[in-house]
Amino acid sequence: MCVKPRAGEATPAEVLHSVQGLWCTSCALAVEAQLVRLPGVHSASLHYPSATLLVSGEPKALEEGRLAAAVARLGYRLAPPEAARDAAVRLEAESRYLSLRLLVAAVFGMWTMLASLLIYAGALPDAGLEGVMAWASGAFAVPVVTYAGWPFYRAAWRTLRARRPGMDALVSLGALGAVGVSLWLLGRGSSEVYFDTAVMLIGLLLVGRLVETLCRHRGLRALQALHMPPDEVSRWSQGRWQSCALEEVHRGDRLRVATGESIPLDGTLETAEARLDTAPLTGESAPRRCLSGEGLAAGCRNLGPALEMSVTAVAGECRLDRLREQMWWQQARKGELARLADRFAAWLSPLAVVLAVLTLAATWLAGVPAEEAMVRALSVLVVACPCAVGLAIPLAGLAGSGRALGRGVVFRDPAAFETLARVRSAAFDKTGTLTAGEPVVTQLRPAPGVEGQRLLALAALAARGSDHPLGRALRREAHDRGVSESGEVDQRQEIAGRGRRVRLADGRELCLGSRAWLAQRGIAVPEGDAGVDSEVALACDGRWLGSVLLGEAALPGTAETLARLRQGGLTLALISGDRPPAVRRLGRAVGLREAECFPGRSPEAKAALIAALPQPSLYVGDGLNDALGLATASVGVAPLGASSAAREGGAVVLLRPGIGGVEEAWDLARRTRRVMRQNLVLSALYNALALGLAVSMAIPPLVAVLAMVASSLSVMGNAARLAWSQPPVTGGGEVHGQQAHRWRLAGGAESRRPKSS
Numbered sequence: 001m002c003v004k005p006r007a008g009e010a011t012p013a014e015v016l017h018s019v020q021g022l023w024c025t026s027c028a029l030a031v032e033a034q035l036v037r038l039p040g041v042h043s044a045s046l047h048y049p050s051a052t053l054l055v056s057g058e059p060k061a062l063e064e065g066r067l068a069a070a071v072a073r074l075g076y077r078l079a080p081p082e083a084a085r086d087a088a089v090r091l092e093a094e095s096r097y098l099s100l101r102l103l104v105a106a107v108f109g110m111w112t113m114l115a116s117l118l119i120y121a122g123a124l125p126d127a128g129l130e131g132v133m134a135w136a137s138g139a140f141a142v143p144v145v146t147y148a149g150w151p152f153y154r155a156a157w158r159t160l161r162a163r164r165p166g167m168d169a170l171v172s173l174g175a176l177g178a179v180g181v182s183l184w185l186l187g188r189g190s191s192e193v194y195f196d197t198a199v200m201l202i203g204l205l206l207v208g209r210l211v212e213t214l215c216r217h218r219g220l221r222a223l224q225a226l227h228m229p230p231d232e233v234s235r236w237s238q239g240r241w242q243s244c245a246l247e248e249v250h251r252g253d254r255l256r257v258a259t260g261e262s263i264p265l266d267g268t269l270e271t272a273e274a275r276l277d278t279a280p281l282t283g284e285s286a287p288r289r290c291l292s293g294e295g296l297a298a299g300c301r302n303l304g305p306a307l308e309m310s311v312t313a314v315a316g317e318c319r320l321d322r323l324r325e326q327m328w329w330q331q332a333r334k335g336e337l338a339r340l341a342d343r344f345a346a347w348l349s350p351l352a353v354v355l356a357v358l359t360l361a362a363t364w365l366a367g368v369p370a371e372e373a374m375v376r377a378l379s380v381l382v383v384a385c386p387c388a389v390g391l392a393i394p395l396a397g398l399a400g401s402g403r404a405l406g407r408g409v410v411f412r413d414p415a416a417f418e419t420l421a422r423v424r425s426a427a428f429d430k431t432g433t434l435t436a437g438e439p440v441v442t443q444l445r446p447a448p449g450v451e452g453q454r455l456l457a458l459a460a461l462a463a464r465g466s467d468h469p470l471g472r473a474l475r476r477e478a479h480d481r482g483v484s485e486s487g488e489v490d491q492r493q494e495i496a497g498r499g500r501r502v503r504l505a506d507g508r509e510l511c512l513g514s515r516a517w518l519a520q521r522g523i524a525v526p527e528g529d530a531g532v533d534s535e536v537a538l539a540c541d542g543r544w545l546g547s548v549l550l551g552e553a554a555l556p557g558t559a560e561t562l563a564r565l566r567q568g569g570l571t572l573a574l575i576s577g578d579r580p581p582a583v584r585r586l587g588r589a590v591g592l593r594e595a596e597c598f599p600g601r602s603p604e605a606k607a608a609l610i611a612a613l614p615q616p617s618l619y620v621g622d623g624l625n626d627a628l629g630l631a632t633a634s635v636g637v638a639p640l641g642a643s644s645a646a647r648e649g650g651a652v653v654l655l656r657p658g659i660g661g662v663e664e665a666w667d668l669a670r671r672t673r674r675v676m677r678q679n680l681v682l683s684a685l686y687n688a689l690a691l692g693l694a695v696s697m698a699i700p701p702l703v704a705v706l707a708m709v710a711s712s713l714s715v716m717g718n719a720a721r722l723a724w725s726q727p728p729v730t731g732g733g734e735v736h737g738q739q740a741h742r743w744r745l746a747g748g749a750e751s752r753r754p755k756s757s
Helices: 023-036 062-071 084-123 128-148 150-161 167-189 195-225 319-332 336-364 370-383 387-406 413-422 452-462 469-481 515-520 558-567 580-589 603-610 624-632 644-649 661-694 702-724 733-745
Strands: 002-005 013-018 041-047 052-057 078-079 230-236 239-247 254-257 268-269 273-277 287-291 307-311 409-411 423-429 441-446 487-494 497-503 509-513 534-540 543-550 571-575 618-622 634-637 652-654
Touching: 013 062, 023 041, 023 062, 023 167, 062 078, 062 084, 084 195, 128 150, 128 167, 128 195, 128 644, 150 167, 150 515, 167 195, 167 336, 167 370, 195 370, 287 534, 307 603, 336 370, 336 661, 387 409, 387 661, 409 661, 413 634, 413 661, 441 452, 441 469, 452 469, 452 497, 452 509, 452 534, 452 543, 469 543, 509 515, 515 534, 558 571, 558 661, 571 580, 603 618, 618 624, 618 661, 624 634, 634 661, 652 661, 661 702
Parallel strands: 423 571, 423 618, 618 634, 634 652
Antiparallel strands: 002 013, 013 052, 013 078, 041 052, 230 239, 230 254, 254 307, 268 307, 273 287, 409 652, 441 543, 487 497, 497 509, 509 534, 534 543
């Protein structure tokens, strides 16, 4: 069971479970109806494709035993949310279960259909032989109607007990009605029986269920594609490396990951350098280089030599574990279209029964023979089965979620599919969203007679051991250029916000800091540009050796993505708390006009600007100061590396660097919503037209069966098209990936190569 706390209270207001034993969407509606009747339960939402149940209400009403007893009264079982591996096992078992019943339906139903065909075609020489064939048709239909059709009858009884009869009730009435009419006709000596209708109805519905299960299997495979941790890891213990179970690892333990193995848990890199394949987590094919002290995420694969790491999150608490949990919560909630489909399916079944009874009465009173009146009523029952309506939205949503996860986008709220498809504006934070969030060296300015390499080496040596972002940037640049930080540091002193003084073992004194701080120490520094983002000056023994200019570079592909969003009709804005020169310079670099850049904004001012944009609006931000903006926007998006506050506030989380995922999410949301609406319209039109025809004219029950199954298969095919189709390449997305690949391999050097020194 997963629990989410209610705001302002320590007790839960929502619980998450899975329900075992579901057979169709009608089962899901029955469980919801049963739980909502419990005192203290406010709402219940059961996502049939993933069997995920979300219940909200008073804390005491959400006790697991109480909910389990209510579900058990209908014949289902309550269980903890399923992991991807468990869901795959369940779906494989369902596939075998369906395949066995489908085999029985095919083997025995074939002979039923053959006997009926001989009767309909008039191929038999006399009426006596036709009667024998009619009885043979019924005999071969017995295994199909009993064994193969048993799951439908069981689900029908469960939904009737919950007072929410659905598709299975109509299927059961249709199949048993066809058998009953056929037995009645046999008793009267007629050979025009309809055992073939019952056989075809059960057989084709089993085929549809099997196809539906395969579609669900493919949709849930996106969760399975996330990291599956190993059972054992190599841990440093008692002076040597020992194998231990993953569950026995604690925070701070030191693990060893061999070449080709996956990172088992979140942690920090202890070795000097590592090359990682982040595709399982971000979908990016290019390797990522990490330096000592950087964070490692579970699921990434080690491409280089064996690495050592220190664990920061134990099993069940890693980032991927949280993503799985977010997917559970997302799947259990229903959007507006899903609720509309549920309401439609809920009243369609009772309406079909009423129409069938009225058809029987009206045709019989109009003088139509009793057997023909029964056949027409039977056709109304069969044609009205709301299979397509029940599957219209859940399968499309599952296909969209799976496709999004494969493209590096996690939808934490299913309503975001519908809202994101309608957004009219998009606003972005600067640092950590359009940029990497870390400064990079843009230019070296050595003093006359000083080489650029020597300036960088001494600056990196002075910054050794510093956690300041500028110091890390200097060391990273020296590492990328292969510049050695030779020398030993005896003493170091850091003056917060001003600079750093270091005394080397050979007696030299290095001062690294701002121009003003060096001037206070009596060191003359030539005047520079006033518009640079950051400048770090270096002096040795009171003599200025040069300055290093640092700034922020836009992530690869940012300008192209913003241009395509603008072409798509979105109003764009860059809203940042940074200084105007830095914000406007970045805005020009990524193709934004000056009127679209809003620097120096507080969190409250960001929220006000977002509220003033054309609605619905989208905001992308990564920091604690962006939480208010994410909550104000219609759809909040948290980029890769966002703070926990931003991830919790965002309805969409990106797993790839940069904002390319925003375009992916927007495009996918529009496609998913389009498929949802298509499915809902197709299923509604089918049921309206089919019911109208079945009531107004005589339709053979076999034709009604074929029409009903064709409708369900069309809905599943449309959803599968979303899951299996390859989305269009968005404006040279392959080029974007190559640029990102080169940028990472060079450590960002292409975008920040210093000018001539």
